[in-house]
Amino acid sequence: MAKHAVAAVDEIPPGGRKIVDLEGRSIGVFNVAGEFYAIRNTCPHQGGPLCGGVLTGFVISDEPGRYQYLRRGEVVRCPWHGWEFDIKTGMSWVDPKRIRVKRYPVTLQEVTSDPPDAAVNSRELREAGLTEGPYRAETYPVSVDVVKHLVIVEV
Amino acid sequence: MAKASVQRSARVASRPKTAIIDCDIHNIINGLPDLFPYLSARWRRHAETIGMRGPAALAEGLTYPRNSAFASRADSWPERGRPGSSLELMRHQHLDPLGIEVGVLNCLFPVGPQLDHGWAAALAQAMNDWQVVEWLEKEPRLRASILIPYEYPDLAVHEIRRAARAHHGFVQILFLARTREPLGRPHYWPIYEAASEVGLPVGLHFGLLGGNAVTSCGWPSFYLEEHTGMAQAFQAQVASMVLEGVFERFPQLTVALVEGGFAWAPSLMWRMDQHWKRLGEETPHLRHAPSEYMKKHMALTTQPMEEPANPTHLLDVLDMLKDGPRLMFATDYPHWDFDAPDRAFPSQVPEDVRRQIFASNPRRFYKLDARPSPAQDV
Amino acid sequence: MPEPACGTLRYQRGMPVVDADVHVAIPRIAALYPYLSEHWHDTLIESGVASLEVNTYPRGCDFSARPDARPESPGLPPGSSLEVVQRQLLDPWNVEVAVALCDYGTHILHNEDLAVAVARAVNDFLADQWLSKDTRMRGSISVCTERAGPAVAEIERLARRPEFVQVALPVRSQHPYGKRLYWPIYEAAERRGLAVAIYAGGGIGNPITPVGWPSYYLEDYVSFAQAFQSQLLSLVTEGVFVKYPKLKVVFVDSGFTWIPPLMWRLDKNWKGTRREVPWIDRLPSDMIREHLRVTIQPLDLPNAERAEQVLEHLGSDEMLLFGTDYPHWQFDDPAEAWPYPLAPASLDRLLRSNAVVTYDLDRQVTMAPDR
Numbered sequence: 001m002a003k004h005a006v007a008a009v010d011e012i013p014p015g016g017r018k019i020v021d022l023e024g025r026s027i028g029v030f031n032v033a034g035e036f037y038a039i040r041n042t043c044p045h046q047g048g049p050l051c052g053g054v055l056t057g058f059v060i061s062d063e064p065g066r067y068q069y070l071r072r073g074e075v076v077r078c079p080w081h082g083w084e085f086d087i088k089t090g091m092s093w094v095d096p097k098r099i100r101v102k103r104y105p106v107t108l109q110e111v112t113s114d115p116p117d118a119a120v121n122s123r124e125l126r127e128a129g130l131t132e133g134p135y136r137a138e139t140y141p142v143s144v145d146v147v148k149h150l151v152i153v154e155v
Numbered sequence: 156m157a158k159a160s161v162q163r164s165a166r167v168a169s170r171p172k173t174a175i176i177d178c179d180i181h182n183i184i185n186g187l188p189d190l191f192p193y194l195s196a197r198w199r200r201h202a203e204t205i206g207m208r209g210p211a212a213l214a215e216g217l218t219y220p221r222n223s224a225f226a227s228r229a230d231s232w233p234e235r236g237r238p239g240s241s242l243e244l245m246r247h248q249h250l251d252p253l254g255i256e257v258g259v260l261n262c263l264f265p266v267g268p269q270l271d272h273g274w275a276a277a278l279a280q281a282m283n284d285w286q287v288v289e290w291l292e293k294e295p296r297l298r299a300s301i302l303i304p305y306e307y308p309d310l311a312v313h314e315i316r317r318a319a320r321a322h323h324g325f326v327q328i329l330f331l332a333r334t335r336e337p338l339g340r341p342h343y344w345p346i347y348e349a350a351s352e353v354g355l356p357v358g359l360h361f362g363l364l365g366g367n368a369v370t371s372c373g374w375p376s377f378y379l380e381e382h383t384g385m386a387q388a389f390q391a392q393v394a395s396m397v398l399e400g401v402f403e404r405f406p407q408l409t410v411a412l413v414e415g416g417f418a419w420a421p422s423l424m425w426r427m428d429q430h431w432k433r434l435g436e437e438t439p440h441l442r443h444a445p446s447e448y449m450k451k452h453m454a455l456t457t458q459p460m461e462e463p464a465n466p467t468h469l470l471d472v473l474d475m476l477k478d479g480p481r482l483m484f485a486t487d488y489p490h491w492d493f494d495a496p497d498r499a500f501p502s503q504v505p506e507d508v509r510r511q512i513f514a515s516n517p518r519r520f521y522k523l524d525a526r527p528s529p530a531q532d533v
Numbered sequence: 534m535p536e537p538a539c540g541t542l543r544y545q546r547g548m549p550v551v552d553a554d555v556h557v558a559i560p561r562i563a564a565l566y567p568y569l570s571e572h573w574h575d576t577l578i579e580s581g582v583a584s585l586e587v588n589t590y591p592r593g594c595d596f597s598a599r600p601d602a603r604p605e606s607p608g609l610p611p612g613s614s615l616e617v618v619q620r621q622l623l624d625p626w627n628v629e630v631a632v633a634l635c636d637y638g639t640h641i642l643h644n645e646d647l648a649v650a651v652a653r654a655v656n657d658f659l660a661d662q663w664l665s666k667d668t669r670m671r672g673s674i675s676v677c678t679e680r681a682g683p684a685v686a687e688i689e690r691l692a693r694r695p696e697f698v699q700v701a702l703p704v705r706s707q708h709p710y711g712k713r714l715y716w717p718i719y720e721a722a723e724r725r726g727l728a729v730a731i732y733a734g735g736g737i738g739n740p741i742t743p744v745g746w747p748s749y750y751l752e753d754y755v756s757f758a759q760a761f762q763s764q765l766l767s768l769v770t771e772g773v774f775v776k777y778p779k780l781k782v783v784f785v786d787s788g789f790t791w792i793p794p795l796m797w798r799l800d801k802n803w804k805g806t807r808r809e810v811p812w813i814d815r816l817p818s819d820m821i822r823e824h825l826r827v828t829i830q831p832l833d834l835p836n837a838e839r840a841e842q843v844l845e846h847l848g849s850d851e852m853l854l855f856g857t858d859y860p861h862w863q864f865d866d867p868a869e870a871w872p873y874p875l876a877p878a879s880l881d882r883l884l885r886s887n888a889v890v891t892y893d894l895d896r897q898v899t900m901a902p903d904r
Contacts, residue, residue, distance in 0.1 A: 046498040052230040054223070061811035064772030065713070079229030080493050082222050082805035222806050336745040337752075370743050370763035371756065373708040379806045380709070380766045383799050384743070387759035391742035398752045418794035422833070425790060427755055429833040433596050433862060434751040461797040463846070464818075468793070471842045491805065 003143075005150040012036070012151060015073055019051050022155045027051075027140060029153060030087050032074050038153045039076075039090045040138035048080030050137055058084065058093065083135070090137035173510060175496055176517040177258040178456045179360075179413050179485035180249070180297075182290055183239040184264060184282070193281035201274055209268035210366045218364070219378040223491045231489030238489040242293055249488045250296055253496055256514075257523055259326060260290060260299040261360050261413060267305045267331050268365055275304030276314065283318045283325070291324035298521065300329035300358055308345040315346070319353035326521045327358040327411060332388045333365035339392075339399030347405045354407070356520065359392055361385050361414035382492075389415040390423050393449065397427065400440035402448045409520060410453045412480070414487055417455040421475035424449055449480050454520050456485035457512060458494040466501035473508065483517040541874035544884065546867035549629050551888035554785050554828040554856025555622065557633040557663060559586070559655065560613040565637075568654035568661075573647065585638025585651065586610065589734045591750065595862060602860030611860035615663055615670075622859045623669055626867070629885065630894055632671045632698060632730075634785060635659050639675050640703045640735045648677040649687075656691055664696040671892065673701035673730055681717040688718070692725035698892040699728040699783065703735025704760040711764075711771030723777040728826070728891055731764055733757040733786035761787040762795055765825065769799065772812040774824045781891050782825055786858055789827045790834060793846035796821055822849040826891050828856035829871055829883070830863045840873040850879040854888045 006020045012031045019028045019041055026041035028051025041051040057072035075084050085092050141154040184190060187202040194202065211218050223229055225238055231248065233241035250258060264282055269275035279302045286299045301318040303311035318325050328350050336342055338359070350357050362385075368374050369381050389412055402408060427445035435441060441448075455476075463469055476482065487493050500509065518524060559565060562584050566574050590597040598604070598611040605617050612618060623631060637655050642648040652675040659672045674691050676684035691697045700722050702710065710731065722729050733754075740746045742756045743763070761784055768774065768782060796818035803810070803817050813820070834840045844850070857863075857870055864870050875883065889895065 046495045048228070048493075048495070049230050054229055056808075059808040059811045064776055064812045067811060077223075077229075079223075079231075080491060080495075082491055084807065222809075332744070334744050337742055337747050338744070340745075340748060365744065367740050367743060367745050370709060370767075371739055371741055371760045372704070372706045372710070372763050372767070373712075373739055375709045375763070375767055375770075376712065377770050377806075377809055379799075379802055379809055380763075380770050382806075383766055383795075383802050384763055386795070386798065387762050388743045390759050391744045391747070391756055394752050394755050395742070395744070395747055398747075398749055398755070416794075416798060418797060419791060421839075422758070422788075422790040422794065423755075425833040425835050425839070426758055426788060426831070428835070429831060430751055430754055434594070434754065436595075437749050437751050459798075459801070461794060462801045463793070463797045464800075468797075468842075468846050471846065472794075475839065475842070492802075 001154050003152050003154050005145070005148075006153050007151045009144060009149040009151055015055070017051060020153075022153060025155065027153065027155070028076075029142065029151060030076075032087055036142040036144065036151050037087050038140040038142045039085070039087060040140075042137070043078040043080065043083065044092070044135045044137060045078065045081060045083055048078050050076060050078050050085060053077045053079040056084075085137050090139040092135035092137075174256045174514040175254055175484065176514055176523070177253075177255045177486050177488070178411070178483045178517050179458060180245070180258045180260050180488050181239045181490065182245075182260045182262050182286065182299075183237055184285065185236045185240050190278070190281040190285055193284040194277060198274065198277040198281070201271075201277075205271070205274075207265065208270050209265055209364070210270070211364050219381045221378060221491075222382075226491055227489045228491055228493055242290060245488070246294065249486070250294075253486075255296060257517075258297050259517075259521065260286065260297055261329055261358060262286060262300065262302060263331070263360065263362055264302065265331070265363055266302045267334070268363060269304065272304060272307040272310060275307060276310040279304050279311075279314045280317070283314065283321070287322045287324070291322055298324050298326040298523075300327045301325045301355070302329055303346065305330050305343065305346060306335050308343055312345050312349040315349040315353060315355075319355060325355065326523070327356045330357065330359050331362035331365060332359050332385060332392060332415065333363060333367065333369075334392075335366045337391055337395030337399075339395030339397070339401050341399070344401070344404065347401060347408050351405045351407045354522075356409040356411055358411040358413050359389065386415055386419045390419060393423060393453065394427060397445045397448045398431075398438055398441070400438065402452045403440050403442065408452060411456065411483070411520065412453060413456045413485065414458055415455070416459050416461055417457060417476065417482060418461040418469075418472045420449070420455060420479050421472065424479050446479060450478060453480040454483050454516065455480045456483050457499070458485040458487045459492045460494050460499045466503055469501055470503055473504065481516045481520070482512045483520060484513045542877045542880045543874040544868065544871045544880065546625065546870075547627050548884060549627050550855050550884045551894065552622070552626065552628045552631045552857050552859070553783065553854040553888050553892075554830055554858045555618070555631045555633045556612045556859060556861070557618070557635045557659065558610040558613040559635065559637045559658065560609050565651070565654040565658055568657040569650060573650045576647070585642075587636055587638065587641060587734060587736070589636065590861060594750070597862070598860045599862040602862075615666055618859070619667065622857065623667070626857065628669055630669055630671055630888070630892075632673065632888070632892065633659065633663060634673050634701050634730065634732050635675065636701075636703065636732070636734045639677060640706075641737060643737070645677050645680050649680055649683045652676050653687060656687065660691070660694065660696070671696055671698045671894075673697070673699045674727070675701060676718065678702055678715060678718065679707060681714065685717050685721045688721040688725065688727070692721075692727060697727070698894070699730045701730045701732060704731050704733055704757060704764055704787070705735035705737065705739065705741070706764070707737050707739070709763060709767030709771075711767030711769070711773050713771070716773070716776065719773055719777045719780055723780045726893055728781045728783050730783040730785050731761070731787075732784075757786070758788055758791050762791060765795065765821065766799065769817050769820055770810050770813070772810065774820050775812050775814065780824060783854065783891060784825065784827045785856070786830060787827060788831050788833055789829070789847070789853065790843050792821070792827070793843065818848070822852060825852060826854050826887065827852055828854045828858070830856050830858035830861075832863065832871070834873070837873055850875075850882050851887055853883050854891065855884045
């Protein structure tokens with residue numbers, strides 16, 4: 001795996017993103033509340049350009065007519081069919097039962113500050129009633145070179 | 156909003172060279188001012204004062220908020236204007252990378268539902284003129300559908316004749332699927348007569364609100380229902396056209412059912428056939444089983460493709476459709492429920508079937524080889 | 534789907550069945566007079582209301598009565614005499630239990646006070662003249678759907694009687710049945726262990742199809758399938774099955790070959806529009822398999838090959854309920870009521886046990902009318 005400097009830290013402010021080509025793959029790099037994440041710019045559903053989609057949160061509900069809005073800005077919806085993916089884990093949160101499960105390797109993120117725990121985030125959503133889908137976008141480790149103020153993605 | 160980007164060009168190079176005819180692409184104006192060069196002063200004034208008025212009471216937008224802005228892919232916005240308004244982007248993002256040999260434009264600007272009949276007719280004419288100038292004359296791969304004020308058949312007939320004469324690139328006459336009355340009713344027959352006269356098929360396209368409640372049980376709450384429920388409008392239209400004997404009266408007429416999916420069709424075929432056996436005394440004008448008319452006169456576009464969990468079930472449906480309408484491939488670019496040509500179909504679909512769906516069925520249905528290419532029209 | 538079994542079994546008349554699709558008719562409007570207040574009785578007579586019979590099955594039409602299901606007295610509608618139904622259906626078909634619908638005017642009256650009174654009268658007539666006279670008969674509760682209070686009261690009044698097994702609503706409604714204004718009906722039904730049946734009928738005023746009024750009766754009848762599709766979409770997307778997890782809905786006279794394509798379409802669309810209906814916590818198709826039951830008529834499968842495919846696409850052998858749709862002419866030979874061989878366990882489910890479970894038929898029937 002090679003490390004690539006994809007952007008100056010200031011180039012991707014919180015809530016922003018940059019789409020880059022690395023090693024023949026299109027990858028989206030996101031800044032979610034100061035932390036960087038990278039996922040492949042290909043939706044596992046039909047190959048749409050996932051990282052160009054709308055950023056949003058998860059709407060959940062415990063009863064018809066009641067709406068709860070979590071993790072605003074941490075979800076990307078595929079610009080084609082609107083499927084929801086957790087930027088931090090690449091996990092889709094839909095389609096609980098499938099005959100075939102496609103799995104992509106999830107790599108841990110290394111950041112200089114305390115990493116938000118991907119497993120914790122997933123647990124929060126599960127406890128909120130969402131079920132993990134078996135679709136997952138490929139994710140890549142992202143780190144920050146604090147000396148050179150660069151965002152580094154490992155592919 | 157994310158701006159457009161060209162996707163997967165590396166993929167294109169490795170794709171098998173099946174010709175693709177895309178039977179459903181959407182072009183659109185950005186607003187009524189785009190039509191001013193094609194409208195008379197009287198109708199320009201109308202556009203500026205009263206404007207668009209159909210059965211829904213919003214000044215703009217639709218009463219069921221869509222899954223995305225303009226129901227479009229978030230990556231299909233040009234630098235300026237709405238998804239589908241830029242020919243340049245359509246080429247760059249869609250026609251070129253996907254190798255589309257011919258694309259049929261279905262402009263969904265809501266001409267048909269307009270309540271003012273004079274305005275509807277003027278709008279139809281202006282839209283069709285705009286399509287000729289901005290699309291057909293600029294891009295030889297594209298064909299278009301004639302927009303008509305279909306709730307006023309006499310006016311529609313006039314526009315059909317005019318537009319068909321104006322440009323050979325018009326390959327069909329367009330209805331939106333939700334109409335004021337079922338389309339088999341005699342009220343609409345002058346349109347079918349004109350279609351037969353000019354030798355063009357009629358296309359029924361997913362869409363909008365036509366003046367009745369979305370379902371026969373009233374108004375549903377959600378876009379999910381309104382979208383999924385469009386199949387019921389298609390079923391009602393098919394039943395009406397078949398059972399009213401439209402195809403007995405107009406034996407040359409063909410009808411494309413566009414953007415309704417297709418897996419619902421076998422059940423309707425069987426149901427109509429079954430009940431016609433017992434109740435056919437009421438419809439003596441029918442000389443064949445209803446499904447036979449569907450097979451002979453109708454075609455279905457594949458989008459939005461149904462996705463059963465078990466892909467062999469889709470193959471079963473293709474088998475059932477051997478007794479029914481032919482299938483024609485469509486992407487529905489730039490809408491959100493777009494079908495990618497290389498991903499939407501299960502790999503189990505045999506190559507020869509794929510070729511029929513992607514190329515030979517639409518070629519035959521739209522008589523693409525018989526028609527001179529639009530470039531020769533100039 | 535069917536358990537591994539050696540060989541399959543074909544239905545023959547004489548095998549014990551639960552018939553979940555029987556239509557009982559009010560013989561004449563005067564039959565309801567004893568069950569109406571003096572006020573409503575006098576109102577109907579003074580207004581010259583000769584009949585509240587619905588036009589779902591035109592009397593003169595062959596379709597409205599099979600040759601072996603014709604009324605034996607001229608001038609009476611088919612299905613209006615218990616003795617005749619016993620002779621034509623219950624006895625020869627070896628019907629263990631027949632679930633009857635009685636559709637008479639309630640759902641087409643705009644005066645809701647009158648509709649409430651008529652519904653009540655129909656229910657009392659049914660209980661008195663049918664359910665208490667033959668232990669094989671079960672009934673459906675008619676209610677005025679647009680008045681939640683009286684509807685719930687009527688359900689409560691009759692739910693104590695085990696011979697009423699469901700609440701019956703016509704498929705052509707004022708609003709889609711998933712809408713929350715109808716939820717008190719589902720709450721009451723679930724609480725009392727009653728199914729909710731939705732049957733081919735009704736006509737409060739919405740056009741018969743989503744694109745307006747069709748010309749022919751044939752078209753009208755065919756279009757019932759679309760109405761059922763709309764209702765199913767509504768029930769699922771609005772979260773009725775999430776809010777009332779024990780509720781069973783029975784579609785009567787809907788057919789079922791349209792169900793798999795609808796499930797596929799709904800599942801696919803839901804995945805992209807999930808946030809609009811965030812209370813849907815599982816695949817809509819799974820929800821449908823769990824909560825929806827369907828009587829088998831009208832049976833529009835063209836042949837055995839398609840039957841096998843459709844049943845596989847349906848993905849459950851717990852959904853279908855045997856029904857004759859007596860007296861309507863859906864088949865010629867009784868064997869055609871269900872002509873497709875099935876594994877014995879699946880056939881048993883279809884002929885009997887799915888209905889036994891759905892309607893909780895193992896409850897005792899009381900012979901004493903309770904008013």
